[in-house]
Amino acid sequence: MALKKTEIYSTLWASCDELRGGMDASQYKDYVLTMLFMKYVSDKYKDDVFGDIVVPEGGSFEDMVALKGDKEIGEKVDKIIAKLAEANGLRGVIDVADFNDEEKLGKGKEHVDRLSKLIGIFEGLDLSGNRADGDDLLGDAYEYLMRHFATESGKSKGQFYTPSEVSRILAKIIGVDDDTPLDATVYDPACGSGSLLLKVSDEAPNGLTIYGQEMDFATTALAKMNMILHGATGADIYKGNTLSSPHFVEGSQLKTFDFIVANPPFSNKNWTSGLNPESDEFDRFTWGIPPEKNGDYAFLLHIIKSLKSTGVGAVILPHGVLFRGNAEAHIRQNLIKQGYIKGIIGLPANLFYGTGIPACVIVIDKNTAESRAKGDAGLFMIDASRGYMKDGNKNRLRSQDIHKIVDVFNSQIALTGYSRMVGLDEIIENDYNLNIPRYIDASIDEDQHDLTAHLKGGIPVADIDSLESYWQVLPTLRQTLFSDLRDGYRECLVASTEVKAAVLAHPEFIAFAEQSLTPFNDWWQANQLSDITKGDRPKALIHKISEDLLARYAHAPLLDKYDIYQILMDYWSESLQDDIYAISQDGWSIGSQLRKLVVAKGEKLKEEPDLIINKVKYKAELIPPTLIIARYYSDEQAHIDDLQAELDTASSTIADYTEDHGDEDGLLADAATDKGSFTKSSVNARLKLASDSDEKDVLHQLLSYFDIETKAKKSLKEAQDALDKAVFEHYPTLDEAAIKTLLIEDKWHATLQGGIEDEIERITAQLANRIKELDERYAEPLSQIVDEVETLSQKVTAHLQAMGVA
Template structure:
């Protein structure tokens, strides 16, 4: 029987309740996620020959279960996890939490009861991960992300940086073209990978796989990233712990930075201590050559330039940064000018405010592309700041928002009040200021009231002309519905208003267009639903969509 996500999520969040009181919410993850990892690998691999993870004797979840109610449960769990870590080269990854810490877990009986209750939650027979995949659904991976998202929400402003919302990660992975990767030999890199949620989402877009590299400064968060990679099937991913800016790990034989096919990043915003350990006069990795040195108290452009230097000559990347990088002056203005002049910036996507954990300020995605950069004549901009849904105390991109951003960006479609290609000449005329509102007016048009129509009757002709998209689909419907009024600039209905809906539904052009829509759905059904057991679901979906179209007239 498949695990229900709702039941899994509820059980896992109960485990957090057992830890409340002795520690900050940001530390729950050190205990809960490690137990989740041990339970998962034990269910999947215990007793399995040549398994991905070896579960040694005295190193599995059942060994932890045997400690319930014992006075030495905390020390015992530490030893079991140490055995599992030792057998799989995971020291410093899964053994970072101290289950015998009296300050966090209580002394004596309190610790004994707290840890025993915690183990019981994971012992629940409904949480069996031995066959967690159902219909291609990564239940455990989803559960891990659920916990990460909740930890970020609970942890407060300074602790939410280890998680990038999945919706934003999906947008980034799709606009940099990871899906076009041809082989596993191609590489992807995140210099500030946090728990690796962004890196995983991006890598998963590659049909043939990618070789994954990541670096994270915080040791505990690096441990989360490594566990996350294993849980999502990327056990060979190389995740290193150190300061990417002062001590980048991934280098070529000659000491220069290693370069990658793709790079993504969601670095800490406006870091004030980025220059520690870096020679600003002569950076040995040449990240500032030809661009300029970022301000000493703001590291936004430092991370961007690190990615630029880490991309191959045809490499593509994206980085999430606050909007200030688009318009701030002085040293950043010079860097921005040089980046634009070299053609490396392919696009900018303005995101809604309050999407990210730890900050409510709006951010943007800067899309970088070195391929054919010298011939780039413009920067494609999207203002997606108004396309979101409120979700609790945060905002969230919906499926239609993600689809619109990705479709418009990848097809370079110009949509009024939403997107346009801005020429380098126009940007130069604005002194290389990239602030999106300078180029895209996203303000909604004011609803103009026609006083004369209110007083004397009639329908303003301009209101009818504003429905031109409909008249293109139903070219004769306008003539069947309206006639010229007794004064210029106004029309009148030919039929009573109560009969308008019936007239539209019975109109030959409306019926014909409905048949075209149905044909499109039937072709889609034939192409994408070859399994008989899915046909009924598709028919149900098709019927719902057609019913919606009929109720709304023409709405697409």
């Protein structure tokens, strides 16, 4: 059965829960990722004599499973890992974590139970079907863990991971494409866990030849495991200090590469450790020596020196490199004069795990440097600092933010307040200062108030004209909403609370809404999702259909094509991805399957069941019961809704009745329980003691209401149980045609169309809210306010006189 993204994520995070108590994230990540690696290679390569990894006798995950409950489990697990490491030259890579460490994992029974549970969690995963061709869920899960580990590790220990969203930008702007050959080289001099390198390699259909160097021992091990998990077993990852001891050299020169990407540690204060930059044997500091306590430019100069004459690189650095003075200003001026810097992309603050400061991407292009050095070409700048979403205590780039940055940079599109080409002359005028706000004004215009409108009333025509993009699409709506008041000012003909309803009901808006759905309907017809078959590549599919949707909305009035694109990408992440991965692995028939939820004794159920039949809990793989009910059992559901309404009415009647008669002096006062509530038994108990006829009547009436409620509950439960049983029995009868209808039309199409309709309404709400704001702002001119103040003052004076105060 297909392995879902959500399933593997929850499993992996459950494994973290087993370890979290004894150590911090920077430590337990080594245990979790080692266990993930052992499980993956065992599932993938155990019976593959031609596989990249040899799984020796006594060196597999199955051997670990046999150790559950063993008193010596920690020591024996270490030996199993050592066997696999020895057989594959992975000593110092996969055997970094000590599973026999009692300080971290506990002693005695606690140690045994913790490791046994950890192994049991991974035992339930089948990773044999995972593919390493750009569609691997395992690689995505590794990214998921890296992000969470980095989040929990804190500033001092989270630098091993570059957010995947930022990595994707670098990968897409350095020129790797479908024609890039496998032997083209990509290098990262501060590769961390290797994810940035892998993102670049993914951009080439056949991958790239990967090189990386990382100073931290444990992180180097993570990078090597990451490469294997992604199928990049030939990657050359080396441990060492890139600046003082670069590993990739050819004779007395640095090895040069076609592409370089990097996210080096920001403002490294120890960059000269083991290095004398004034006599650097690799001649990296020709254009200047960086400050002793700030190594940002040291890495940039190393990258430039390591690029081929036709090479392209992208490096993430703090914004300070764009404008800091002294030695850095000298280096920056030299690099600009040489034409090496092709572009700069300003990113939002708080994206990275090692720091909250904003960073930028500097793109180096040696191939086109000469034209910039001569002044024939400029330096392209983007200010993308405002495009992000909040994610806990960090900011994250959305799919639309990434796509917009890549589109604008690669096509050199000038957008007001976002991007432009900056000529060399302008940079020289600014003393080679590259601080982005000097060249791009991304500030939001302040909303100006009109003093005359406040004095005399009326909405300024200038404010109405500022909504011109709406009036171009809805030309007569303007006349419907406004009429002349006096020269330069208009009055709103619709009450401010009714503006949105007036807009939605206007014929032009109705036509606009229909027109706005046309590109979606055309896109849906052109991309026949019913053609998905086993073996298809989901990532290739989402790339194809998302690009098509983006193109179809490129010229849609009022709607932003990137907002529409985000609707699809959000749904892909939430649900569509899981569905299509499952179909590509197991075929459409998986839509008819229900999975029994089994939970070990003493543990909690990790998933909410979709159906409970005879106390057995089931989860639908792809099609939730609500879809089957809506299409096949709408009458039964309507009957249940009626029964629910009857039950609600009965419960409400009881609540009202007990409220009317249940206070201290009420006839039900003595029928309440100790907690002040009323139950059938408490009322019957009081009835046996009651002698007052009025009290008895009230008690009998309440009992009758309880009987009505009990019968309603019984009827509702019987009807719900019957419907659940019918739905449960309906799943196995679903053929491929029915499954496709339920999934494609009732689930995917309905959800996506609903999202676009919401976006259309959101755009309309922006117009209505602005008109409402303007109308309310100028609704009371100064003269009217003065009159109201005078009237109120007179009333106050009259009251004071009546009281004898004034």
